[in-house]
Amino acid sequence: MKELSQSVSYDVQDGVAVLITNNPPVNTMSYHVRQGLVDGLEEADKDGDVRAIVLYCEGRTFFAGMDITEFGNPDVPEAPGITDVIKKLEGASKPVIAALHGTPLGGGFETALGCHHRVAVPSAKMGLPEVKLGIIPGAGGTVRLPRVVGVQAALEMMTSGNPISAERALSAGLVDEIVDGDLLSGAIAFVQKVASADEPLARIRDSDEKLQAARTNPEIFDVFRKSIARKTRGFKAPEAIIQSVEGAVRLPFDEALTNERRIFVECQKSPEAKAQQYFFFAERQAKKIPDVPKDTPTRGIEKVGVIGAGTMGGGISMNFLNRGIPVTIVEATQEALDRGIGIIEKNYASTAKKGRITEDDVKERMSLLTGALDYQALSDVDLVIEAVFEDMDLKKTVFRAIDEICKPGCVLASNTSYLNINEIAAVTSRPQDVIGLHFFSPANIMRLLEVVRGDETSNEVLATCMKLGAHIGKVAVVVGVCRGFVGNRILGARMRQSDDLLLKNAMPQEIDAVVFDFGFPMGSFAMRDLAGLDIGWLGDETPDKDINVRHQLCTRGRRGQKTGGGFYDYESGSRTPIPNAEVEQIIQEVSKNAGVTRTEISAADMLKRMIYAMVNEAAKILDEGIALRAAAIDVIWVYGYGWPTYRGGLTYYADQIGLTNIVEDLDRFSTEYDDPELEPAPLLRQLAREGKSFQDFVRQDHFEA
Ligand code: 3HC
Ligand code: NAI
8 A cells, every 4th residue: 555645545455446535524625635636546556467546435424515715815836736636547447447335425426436436335425515615516526517407307416416326416417326235345346357358448428419408498407497496596506517518518518617617716715605615614613612511421312392383383293203213292281282292293194295215114103103192192102302382380390290200201291483492491300311413394394403502401412402403404593591592582683673673664574575685484474474463462352453564554454475465465376475455554554653754764774673673682692691602693694594605694794784884874873763672782793893803703612511
């Protein structure tokens, strides 16, 4: 074995040169990897004893792509680039095979496509996820992939960025063989056969048969554009991918590669790419808890109890059933239990109807679900999640009861949206086992999980819940105790501004348009129509009825989408909000009753008031230590509320605007609107004064432990 660089070594086994890369953790194609591969290929080419070449990676995966931290880093030598490596691979005079395991992604998968053959272990998952980083595959992916799988399938794979299984790759012609046993031996055996056959080398570049359909039917591109328009609104990279594939169809191979490179470089420079790449690392940072080391022991969660089979309890249960974890749901009445279980079954049936799961899956999942009317049924579960009404006294009663019944070591969690976990924990004899697990609605679909750490919550319980969250496919983020935690507390700040704008300045459609155009899926008023205006409405008990728009709407039967109208009208079967003249009239009257003279406001100022109020709340949250770092807030807003990732995240966005500019605007607004909430938070002022950003801010007490 010969070392070619710090990460690549060279070995010859039975006449086959094996280029072995070891660049933990995920074998990114760093500079020294590229250099090692180039040197190895030259060596193998010269070596008369070598008939074929294998690219093999040690550790958890074949190359997971380029090292994102190298992008734009002037200290990293440009040559050899990844395209140089692939050119050498494809042009090698001896057959080259890629031995795939783990997650061959991005530049890693493009490298494999530059080889003459590919074999993979059954568990490998491969693809081109560059779109998620705001860029396009820039090492031949947009030119080679359509030559193998056709234009439509290539566009789908690259604009979604989702990986495919080895089995699918095999049927799509992307891998030649699945290796069940030892991967390296399988790859060597395969390439030896190829070398013995003495046939022309199989280079993807040599065939363009699969492009013919798009050449004769170029409308395929516009049809595809339309099909992804709603999902990709605001993102630049999906369109750039389409244009690069158009180039692959139109241009000769090498010119298409040059065209791809040009588009790649343009994307890479865009603010969207920078924001999305920031978010990639933010997501990974947010998982880390400074005083809870990686090796903190965790508890096994093999059986789960859920209390309350309502909107949240049902969805929460499905997460566990989907992972084969048995669930016991306890309800207050048989009727509520039957209804809750019925909804879960209906949800599964509809997923099966869409072909996403089988009838057998439905049966299996439902067989793991048990209903009960007595907390005693929870005596042997490892975790209980309470999801009863949002009422502190009720929650305390429930926790007192389960404290009596649940076995020692059982994790006791509440799904409360706003209430104080410490207060709930205090009624039990084991506050160290109590935690908040704040799922978002619909709980079986939304990825975010706020893990609320109480004052007494043990590290073991916290680590257990973080691990469990990942196991059920959630993005788990630790937050501290305060009203509404991180997500809903910041949402509250935006809501109060939109309500104030409604009272003083603008109509729902104007305010919502600003939020929608910014990149959110919908605005505050459309969101309230979706949730139902009567949630939390006090009816006759409502104070100041004359100046309360919601009350006025509810009393007129306008309670949201479910009644055909709320702040907006909805046509039957449609969720598209339609402005309503009567609603506008009601709003005008409410302003009059409140003695407010309505004034014009620009869309830009509306946006600033709503977003900067959120930024201000984020600063308070950080200062209080409710979020461990700014990145956590960004992750919560992306996964819980649809913040557009091409804007990075709330605090990232604020940093781009500049905190000094934000403080200036907030000062102006707080005076103009006489609103103390718009008064810049002390931390925001301090960071602005010191010329710092949110990303610079680290709370020492969290990070010194
Ligand atoms: N560049 C730099 N660092 C990377 C990286 C990359 N491409 N991929 C992963 N890492 C780092 C992570 O930040 C993390 O670091 P940390 O331990 O310090 O937090 C570490 O590697 C492990 O990553 P994960 O925690 O994400 O590990 P998982 O096992 O959960 O996931 C993975 C592994 C599926 C490979 C996932 O990391 C991933 O999806 N990575 C990105 C893959 C990708 O996007 N590749 C394309 C890159 S762009 C490209 O190749 C351009 C080309 O077209 C020219
Ligand atoms: P829901 O009203 O749909 O369901 C609550 C269920 O609890 C009802 O089925 C009720 O019969 C049952 N219940 C009441 N008392 C009980 C008791 N003593 N024992 C057993 N079951 C009992 O309420 P939803 O929306 O599911 O909310 C539940 C909790 O989740 C609340 O704390 C809420 O704040 C929180 N939450 C709600 C979200 C939402 O969007 N609906 C989002 C995130 C959290």
